[in-house]
Amino acid sequence: MLSKLISAGRIRSHRRYGARGALALVLSGSLALAGCGGSAAQESTDTGLKKVTYLNTLPLESLTYAPELIADTNGYFKAEGLDVNFQYVNGTPPAIAAVMSGNGLLTRAGDTDIMRSIGDKNAQIVNVGTVQKGGTTIRVVSSKRNQITNAAELRGKTIGQSALGGTTEGILVLVLASQGMKLTDVEQQVVGLSAGTFNLVQGGRLDGFMTSLDTSLQVRADHPDAILLDPSEYTAAGTQAYITSTEQAKDPARQDEIQRYLRAIKSAIRFITEDKADGYADTIKLISGKYKVPSFANPDVAKAALDTYVTTWTAGGVETAAQTDPARWSATYQELVKAGLLGGGKDPLQWLK
16 A cells, blocks of 8 residues: 555655645755754755754654654655754753754744743744644543542642643643632642553542643553543643744745745645544554554554544644644633733734744
8 A cells, every 4th residue: 555655756645635636745944953052054965855853852753743754754854855854852941942042943832832931031932833733632631539520620639740830731720720720729740651650540649640642542541440631621722833943934945944844744634634534544554664653552542642633733624734823822822821821911923923
């Protein structure tokens, strides 16, 4: 089947999509990481492709990065003239700092992190396109022993998180605020987040923990007593957007690279969406040929995760993939202001490129 997708170095789209002609392919303009900070210089490979750097803040072998993985393995980046170099950076703050210093063209961050970085810290970054548009894919995992089935039941609970002060905490604050509560109404604990963390819930050390969609679905598959709470039922926040520095956003060459990257991501999202009818068979086969994604060990979990991701990537329609919804962006800003997480009086639409 893959021979139908890729042959002789030429890219072909999924069979149902390909007949429709020209693919909107991706760009990812980036600069090679500079050895000692400062502005990175654009490079080209000996194949004539532009070598660009994307900074991922989670391990790349996760389905949250499926658009990138398909853009890579099915040739969408290459078709846009890009050779994308993925660089892992541990956390959003250092990734933002690296982009601001020119040591990478793009990274991805949660809407609350972006707004607080710009509004409170005057970070020189802009949102250039939103990949995850249908709300957060973070889940609160609890058990039937002491279940958390709605936001009101968070009061007095001990909740595990991988770190404090980041995107996950921001989501928690907004969910609590929707019920008239504050962060002090829960107890937070820093824990390593994996499917094994559920043992702490079963043992009573935690009442619940906040983790990624992939992990939460794996927990539910392994433990019938697991309960999942979706924070997007209570907050508009949780979208994930691509960001670059304001300086790079003003550079015509970098603008072109960014648009190429976004076109490739849009094509990858369309491919995955078209592949849903076949149980994502081509998507899984393409990605598995190069990357080891843990959730692929359980096909049911992988398909359930991809179903949710496809829904959030295509919120508003597949033709609007990788675009920011201004109304949702503004609504998130107002939530942050109301919750006291961000000062008011700003126009969040000015933070979009």
